Amino acid sequence: MGSKARAWEWFHTLEEKRKLQGVFIMHRKAAVAGWIGGILLAVVGGWGMPSSWGQRPGKLGGAEETLGRLRLADKSLKVQLWAAEPLLANPVAFCFDEQGRAFIAETTRFGRGVPDTRSHMYWLEEDLANRTIDDLLAMYKKHKYQGFEKYSDQLRLVWDEQGTGRATKSTIFSGGYNRPQDGLAAGVLAYRGRVYFACIPDLYLLQDTNRDGVADVKETLFSGFGPTAQFLGHDLHGLRLGPDGRLYFSIGDRGFQVLTREGQRLLYPNMGAVLRCELDGSRLEVVHWGLRNPQELAFDDLGYLFTFDNNSDSGDRARWVYVMEGGDSGWRGGYQYGTLYHTPDTPQGNRGPWNVEKLWHTYHADQPAWIIPPVSHLGNGPAGIVHYPGVGLADRYRDSFFACDFTADPNSSVIWNVRFRPKGAGFEMVQAEPFLRGIVATDCDFGPDGAFYWSDWVGGWNPPGKGRLFRVTDPQAQSQPVVAEVQRLLREGFPQRSAAELCQLLGHPHQQVRLYAQLELAERQAHQSLREIAADRSASRLARLHALWGLG
Template sequence: MKIPTFHLLSGILAGSLFFQTNTRAETDLPVLFTDDFSGAATDDWQPTDPKAWKITKLADGNAVFENIGGSKYEPPHRSPFNIALRKDLFIGDFVLTAKVMTKQTSRAHRDMCLFFGYQDPAHFYYVHLGEKTDDHANQIFIVNDAPRIKISEKASAGTPWKDETWHQVKVVREAASGLIEIYFDDMETPTHVAHDKNFTWGQIGIGTFDDKGLWDNVELRGVKVDRKGKPVAGPADPKQLKFIKWTPDFQVPDPVAISLDDNGVAYVTQTQRRKSQDLDIRANRDWIPNDVGFASVDEKLAFYHEQLTPERSAENAKRVDDLNGDGSHDYRDLMVLSERIYRIEDTDGDGTADKMGIYAEDFKTEVTGIAAGVLIHEGDVYSTIAPDVWKLRDTDGDGKADQREVFAHGFGLHIAYAGHDMHGLTVGVDGRIYWSIGDKGVRVKSKEGDDWRYPNHGAVLRCEPDGSHFEVFAHGLRNVQEIAFDAHGNIFGVDNDADKPGEMERFVYIVNHMDAGWRANWQYREPDYSPWTAEKLWMPWHEEQPAYVTPPIRNYMNGPAGFAWNPGTALGPAYDDYFFLNSAPNGQQWAFQAKEQGASFEMVNDHQIGNGIPLVGLAFGPDGALYSVDWGGGYPLNEQGAVWKIDIPDEVRSERRLETATLLKADDAKADLDTLTVRLSNADQRVRLKAQFELAKREAFDTFAEIAADSEQPQLARIHAIWGLGQLTRYREGADFAPLVALLTADDSEIRAQAAKMIGDGFSVSVALSPSVFPSKEGRVADRTLLSRALLPLLEDKNDRVKFFAAVALGNLGITDSAEKVVALLASVKPEQTYLRHAGVVGLTGCGETALLAGLVKHDAEIVRAAAVVALRRREDPAVAVFLNDKSPWVAAEAARAIHDDWMIPEALPALAETLATT
């Protein structure tokens, strides 16, 4: 193919946005990338043939990137064979510098090459630094769906290579003028010059036509762009953001959560029951001993009927108002006020809402909590109103739900603190429904018959859209009000603190089977000993922290509520990849990014974006604006409130936002297969997911497999295809895992990680604190051993994310032969690598037999012994007692906690008592 129109358009666009002359100093361009190859991994580079490249340590100890030759890559047109591209980085204007040494003996075409403007294998530029000059050597070339053609206006007589000598090279590119300059050793005078505007953006790369050589100290300065050549904005500026009341003409009473459909219609929940009908334990402190002991919603209901009787009306007046007006203060007064869901829309398209109606109500049993979460997905409206998750639908188009079903039941066992409800509804990248609950607890019997008991935990929960395969995804949280997925399917949230002196909220990376450490019964331990504060469980990792806890990334802002991630084209480029957080009590709004760091993340670029409005729930609309609800005064209910729109006015009519809005409104059920596959690489995650889910409905297994396997496809398209394969394999008898297994050896580490994650996703054994096994025995292939064996090499992968997901998958598969390799992984883990430790714990819990786990008491590595303790704790195995006399006080204390905490391990209590008496 010749260059598509959008390449030419991007050149026109670049002409108005990039610098115009070559007088711009190199230092004016920000540093986008440096690599001295001192690390063992080369994950930032994508070679055409990975076997032809390696990290080499020289005699002086310096590490370099070596092209050893022998590339098996066959380009579509005559052009270089040995290329290593800088992965996932697209640039317009740039200055690229590097050190290079040829390892080829002298000959006419002895060369090294630099690549730029790389669109795909048939469209790019390169400079061939050849020893002699002719039409095919020592020139600047273009490959434009045809064999390379020289475009040099100036070229040297030959590149003066010297054996065993490092040379300095530089490439300068100005997209607007088309300028290309090449420098060799002399960094002031170019040896080669050309002008061409065919490719105004692309990747850069290093390599050689078909020789050998070394590369070091690569530095790239430039203007980062997206795949269509549009500049990616610099630092985010909160002054760009404007807060606009979307409901200026009417009150939205006491709103909590918001979700918008693909046409921009908002669904907003209202609470009327908070504290008046959904009671707060802080106003009933004499009930605390009873409350912490509730193990089911039925127990709480029975307690209300026992305590809030008409005979105790006078005593109960301080607890409940006589809301039904029958002259008695009793449990019947808890069934008067209903939670509501409103449907709000802008019918005339003027940018503000003008119509609001009740979509659903009549949520008002004695134990009904608040409507703290709402999600519109594929025509169904889900709402979390403890003790139930509701699934609602308007089948006749009158704006009111006429189909209602309880999607899941058994949430909110405790009275606990007001606000610690169910919330955070969202669609996962795997097609499941996810949501969160505060520490009012969980006791759910799934449709498959599994009994999930987490009475003192906040948690993240998930199940299929039809309510099947419910599971507790992560636990030990206190009150994460909303959660958000990023582009790679990682889940984040900001957890509320316990209102203890000196303690803070927590930014958390939420992974499967994690225990974040919180227990509701610890809330009431002050001023006596409370593990939460005494052991500093709320802090990021520290050396004395218990091993069963997966700690937060960092402490953060007060009162976290609404939380959302920019799905790709919302707001403006300055806020790409940003998370947004409402700090509700103080009326502040914040934004930040999460940067990958090993198997975990770090928070970067956090800054305040708003102040003064007590916003709660957050959601992006199809128009690219960020919507949020305002309580209209804070915690006391006053039937006031509003929906606000947070936006960048200059971006409202941007091309990318208009395109996204159009694609979201489109009926993907009517789209052909080619259209859907193209959308898997769209810039906006919502468009990508919509296409993925439609392909999954069509059982497009072969399409997913083909895209996932194609290394020339954009990485995000491959990842979505992997998630699609996950949808079509999990819980399915006889599922075909071959395409996912094949990806475990992919060159791209993220592809390996995602494949490992999906392989383990449809299997579960007892790897979490629960007296029942993980859900459903369905979906177990005849030989899980084969899958486990394919995963085992990934425990030694150079990438920590790959190791993490492989270990978790092995734990889910539960094949005992894998345990020794998991132990080896744990032995290599550093104390601060808490997510790798967690993955190892999951692996041991699922794979390790009691004899092996107890035998690890003799292992030299302290972290291995601690992980064995946590694995035995999760299995409630009394063999954990052998660790009570461990030489490490940290490990011994871990064993004591395992025996004493949560459900306890009764058979091991005598050993603990004896140890306490003698230690």
Template sequence: MRLLALLVLTVSGLSAQAVRPFKWSGSINVPDPVAVTVDETGAVYATSTTRRKVADLDIREHPQWIAADQALTSPIEKEAFYKRVMAPGVLRGPQGSLKDHNRDGSVDWRDLTVHQERIYKLVDTDGDDVADKLTVFAEGFNPVGGGIAAGILYHDGWVYVTVQPDLWRLKDTDGDGVADLKELVCTGFGAHIAYAGHDMHGLRLGPDGRIYWTIGDKGANVTSKEGRRFYFPHTGSVLRCEPDGTGFEVFASGLRNVQEIAFDDLGNIIGIDNDADQPKERERLVYVVEGSDSGWRCHSQFMKLNSRWMRENIWQPAGAPDQPLCFTPPIANYSDGPAGFLHEPGHALDGTLRGHFILDQFPNGKMDAFTLEPTADGFRMTGLRTINSGIMGIGMSWAPDGRAYFADWIGGYALDGKGAVWRMDVATQTDPVSKEILSLPLSFAVPKDRLLALLAHRDQRVRVNATLRLDRLGAWSELLALARDPKQPSLARIHAVWGWGMGLRHGKLADLHGVAELLTDDSDELRVQLLKVLAEGKMPPGNRLTKEGEIDDD
């Protein structure tokens, strides 16, 4: 089957391109997939939508609701709105994609609960590099006003799924390929109807051990497990929390619809945001800084050229006329329909793709690669080129063996029940240590000394994995000692700071002995990372920060 797939690629003209994807799902149809993730065994989980526009409505098909929709501030208000304007007998008939889906003779809010989202699990059971088994791992996710299953992440035995208004995590505890444990991580996302596709997505594991994801400009109105309220109902955001849902935060806001994010080697978050379809406006390559506001508000969509977004050139890179300084400008105007997004971790793809960012663009079917070079206060895009074309790729994910997998929507925007999962086979000279470590569950014991050595591994994923394991071992003193050693590689010291910071953030450190020395280290980057973890940490009893370069631990 693999030979046939490669022959098809050659005939279609893809052989001359830098990447030759292989249709890993083979003859299996994966209906309307949106995002993918891969576990330690190589099994692929794919989200599949049936709700796009038919249950997760698009305001463009219901313009009479625009003003009322813009006044909504929470998913609870949106549900109440639907039940009022779509009460039985109110609507005279179908509107756009909204129809009598339950065939009860009435087009009403109950029709919004008919279509369900699914999570599929694909497995290669015979080891021939082609999936041969498809099971429904989970299904449902169909409340009134709910969105589509647009984001997915496997981490530590759990499958995290974003479906507005909720972030869920699922687990198969008996090994039958079906989730039997379902936990709500956090809720409160999707205040507006807005545009279809402006969903909650982009799940990623951060190098600090937290779960990160994105929400489009349908907004968020969240009360955390600790009782803190985060009121961002009119804008898109990057979000994060601990794996169990504690410590929820809005990391950055003012975005329109960043589909997926990627972390560079220093933990900087990069994304590509969709444009508002205005004359001359373009999508934006964005550096997502903690606490930043990129300037977009949902109502800007309907004000068109009269919005601040257009009049004050907020969509343009820094230096545009009339641009307010209170918003963070993009790195560059770039892309056409950005979707799946990855950062090559330094040891997954060979040759000229090492260290590149890789973007799927939908619906033009192009896959681009580029690098970023640091500037005074941001980045500059370099080396942009198209490495593949012809596949309607969406969500992307790395596998333990260094291969990248991505969902194929097949066709245009409309639901058609078709889809596939492709794999990029470029990694031919990778270190077997990467696959060895990344194929082990986090519960598997690895010697502490080996984990400390792996903090210097050239694969970012291995460094993060080792950091998480060391935190679980409570090896914070060893991590701090490595961070303080100037003979250690720079990235190893930075990951050690992040690992030590996990212990500090969780309130597990007894003291701060040795930290003051790091605040005067010669490495600017190390000092920056240390200040970040100190700022969000829980100070041990009897310890306090006094002034720069000094920690009082009496």
């Protein structure tokens, strides 16, 4: 029996098989599509599921086993376990606040409460026609889809209470996300006491005003993302603070219909996109569209924005995308069903214009003029990405990106180190090297301590009930005074600093320090100071650039 046939036997109940009359769409990578981006984020269809999708994983080992099998390309680096179950489980995405505490989006609803249309092909046409969350709920009710409330997604807070170098405590910062329309929890960003949390269909602003480790303020900034079920994991995610001081985030091809605070209706059905808004939720707008499942976002030192988007399992490839403002990457959700029904072990069908017109290809002479082609092709299961902030590792990593390539299997999952350079009006990839193998990473980030962290799903597609955060350090780089300086600056904050100190910090080697100094000066409306730095030819290029951003 082929691997796809085995996946069919495992994934579907007898009742579902009868409804489908033996027909099933299996998109190898798309299978879970990004849920880790839902977590499985990356992979499957968003994610890019491998041909072995659906096979039961073997026994899940402990953290020591992971440490024993992982392979670091850079032998000068040191790996340590920072947190593990029971402090966390099923991590999809995470971030650190300025104090070094980790906020972790966790899921238990993957495959256990949040449906995937591939298991319910009888509602496909209805699903593609949905435009609102009410449409989605009506479809669930019509087809008597149940089981939503048994499992909940949540946001976990994990920290090192004693300063031992390893997490010792955790709380459920915000939980109870188990409504029929909820999930997967797939994105989080912490900034100056505010925690932005993405759990489709809503984007939330959470705050812990009494500092007990549990959010006591919960505001829904926006609702209306994901009015279709489509592929599990093609969700709301990718939260990132931009150089313009605005909140950027991404949505998979479940699409959205959202009403802005100014009364404008944003309707983008059956496609993924990148959006941005002010930190209070005002001025929401679409930056780039036509994406499939852009799991995360990352800015380089010069303010250029990139994402890692998944393939559709029809011979196309995962894509590294330059998120050009006003650009269209060409994907539409309906392309997924170019050849609608086929049985297990039958080759995947076409994807309409996506393949025929080579919309997913890098630039070529016959490129359709209406799309922005991808920068490059890379990997199989796009998940979390992060830009190196400039402090904590060796200089060889300066202005490069780290990208999680998730396949649910430690034998094929990778974290890449990639680098780009300008080419014409876009970019070209000049480096793509494995940074870390033998792990199942859903996300990666840098902590205030200068260390590189990744969240480990442990293995398999379904939530394993386990999860870890590992820490990678460069002992030589960590001994440099600037590492401790960054940690101190972020911990102490910026509002109390003088304008002179903030202006000096605009040229700091750490990307986050520069940005926070810029945002504080902009908030104070220190226009004269910013203009002087922007015009000062003796100042560094980055200092002048941040001054210009601060001026707006």
